[in-house]
Amino acid sequence: MKRNKFIVIGSGRLGANIATKMSELGEDVIIIDLTEDAFRKLQESFSGYEMVGDATDLAVLESAYIKHAKAVVITTDSDNTNIYLSHICYYVYNVPKIFVRLSDTDKGKLLEGTYIKAIYPFKLSLAEFTDQYEEGDI
């Protein structure tokens, strides 16, 4: 089975920009969102495939070629949905690379023992603040 699809779930600012970026880099990108409107955030250079649907429905995931995914990035606005989807990608479809955006750092504990990578905007912002503050201090 050839794994050559790059799947993004949730077309928010982060999801849409990752999708655009990967598409520019030549990846075969599929982006899924509940609403058509969300895809307005994609840049003009995006040349992937847009799919309207609920990714927690396996039929939707499968028609988005989840079985052929080399990577999936999960950025819906609900941490619970993101964890749930990442577990499906990990345990059911064995997607080799899984990234998930989480607001609540506590939820990361549910990913322990897997290779799912969590991205915490909170931690990144805090680190950025600390850096900038220290810079200004000197």
Add this chain to the structure above:
Amino acid sequence: MKVVITGGKHEADYIVNTLKEEHHQLIVINNDRQFAEYISTNNDIAVFPGDPTKAYTLSDAECENADVLLALSDNDTDNYIACITAKKLFNIKRTVAKVKNPKNVELFKKLGIDSVISSTYLMAQTILNESSVENIIKTLSIEDEKIVMIEIGVEEDFQLVNQRIMDIPFPRNINISCIFRDPHVIIPKGDTRIKAEDKLIIISTPSEKEEIIDFIQKKR
């Protein structure tokens, strides 16, 4: 048993009420403040208002090492997260999730939830079992459809009428547990003869069900 009941409306209220009678240690968590109060007054029990998908809620409610957690909210994903949090972080032995989407029954089990309940799924199973065969046969599935109980009425022209059980070449995986011969209930032995009008109660597995029914109903 230490039982944690999260989410849900009337089902939560009912389960709390039932389990309370049997003197289990109950921890009730409900995200809907109004309903939390309702369950609390109705059953004279403390209810924690809070989101059971957050680890700190389960921690505040002291759910560690509970025997069972039931997740009864209307959101399948939230129920999954509550169960997984219970299992991974609180060492809760068994988790039970209610799901709205019947397709999630198999999926949740695959993902590690011990029991998954969908009223639609159960309804479909019941209809399938009831309608798969003629009305003289009733079947009941137990243990997640791993075992079936079949009830078959014996008619006069069946070939096994007047034969001893030990002489009948039954298919595999069959156990005639009980014969109902009005008004008697017989626990059959090898030399028990099957009579017309008997009702056979048979225990078997789902995969053998059809074969057994065909065999029993073979005419002379």
